[in-house]
Amino acid sequence: MSFENKSLSGRKKLVSNKEMTLGERMYLGAIAGGMATTLKHLFKKKVTINYPEETRPFSPVYRGRHMLMRDDEGRERCTACGLCAVSCPAEAITMKAAERKPGEEHLYREEKYAEIYEINMLRCIYCGLCEEACPKQAIYLTKSKQIVHANTSRESFIFGKEQLVMPLEQAIRNSEKSE
């Protein structure tokens, strides 16, 4: 084989402008071939998923909405150290720390807690680096299939503690399960 005709992929074809034979010019064979192709597709398995009835399975490493965890006694784990905000490549996380007052020991685990904790869902890329950075295992990306709903105001996509902290009932259920 000469160098010009070498092909690494094995699919290289030289274009030729040769005259077509009478049989080729009638296109009957080509048409029959095309019809066979479309007929094959007629019986192929359809790729469409009937969406509301069926859903596509999620990947096993799927990362969904964030959640600020509580410990076994239902206290918030977060101490507002700010490591998640520092690690966030999209700069989606902001927080404001506050000091725990006497009598709030049942609410917050450590002396310091996040008074304000906000994630901008428009900026978040669900990379999970905040989860990796957290020393207190306070923030997790859940497997929740609930997607952030569409809205016309940008402000509504900034999720505060009321959307992020694990609901108390869930914490109670979890602690009951572990007992």
Next chain:
Amino acid sequence: MEQAIIIEKGILILAVFAITMLFAMYATLAERKIAAWIQDRRGPNRAGPGGILQPLADGLKLFAKEEFMPNTPNTFLFVLGPFISMTMALMTSAVLPWGDSLVIGGKTIILQATDINVAMLYVFAVLSVSVYGVMIGGWASNNKYSLISAMRVASQMISYEVAMGLSIVALLMMHSSMSLREIAANQHEMNWNVFYQPLGFFIFLICSFAETNRTPFDLAECEQELIGGYHTEYSSMRMGFFLFAEYAAMFISSALISVLYFGAYNYPGMTWAAENWGANTANIIGIFVLFGKICFFIFLYMWVRWTIPRFRYDQLMNLGWKTLIPLAVLNIIVTAIVLLLTH
């Protein structure tokens, strides 16, 4: 006696009309389904189980649309266009034999609206007039795209009607009759014309595609260059009539192909069925056989539509005048020689 005939024919005409309408209606759904399946999709499946109510939903939508009238001086012609299309698409069904005959209460009922001895000429006359619906509609739209489309339809129809007529001539020489009923009856059992006239059948099939404006000959309504063609300016049910006429014409031309070349209501083993199960049962099976053939040809129309791309205009004319007509003439000559030698 007179009244009985009127009632009998009236019922028959109503039945044929209803069946044509039903087929045209469900051809729209079938087209969308087959298009989807060929493209590995599912097609409409929301209206009713498996999308069975989709044609009704489509019709309802068309009825609810605004009746738009373009700024044209020919409002009468504009309204007339779709009606001519529809009427002509339905008129051919009058001479088609839908079955042999049924004996009910000692009375023989021929399953055909009317059996005229110039049926073939009638079919071609109706086909020629049906061009006018599209032409008048396109011209009265006062839109350059519609006008171009109308001109294309006219020239395409005239070109392909010649080849179509010539391919039929060979058939008429074989049967020495123009009555569709006799042609159908001569194809008893498996004596189908397609085995004697394969080339004629092929030419007739290609011309049928051109006559019904189906891909690959749908130059009249190519979306890309003519934004829909002659029905660009139409809306609501007038538009619906144009589209519906296309599907009705497809059904009728499938029926015509089945009757002329694929043995109409004849099927292998029909004599045996008539002897053992009675003539009526055999003939009713024949009706279903005919509709099976028609369904196959409607499917073929759709199958081809989603396989073969549209012709360029000059290719269309070349194929019509330089290939099909000489082939049709050759077919006539060969048929004549064979007939002379065998008789």
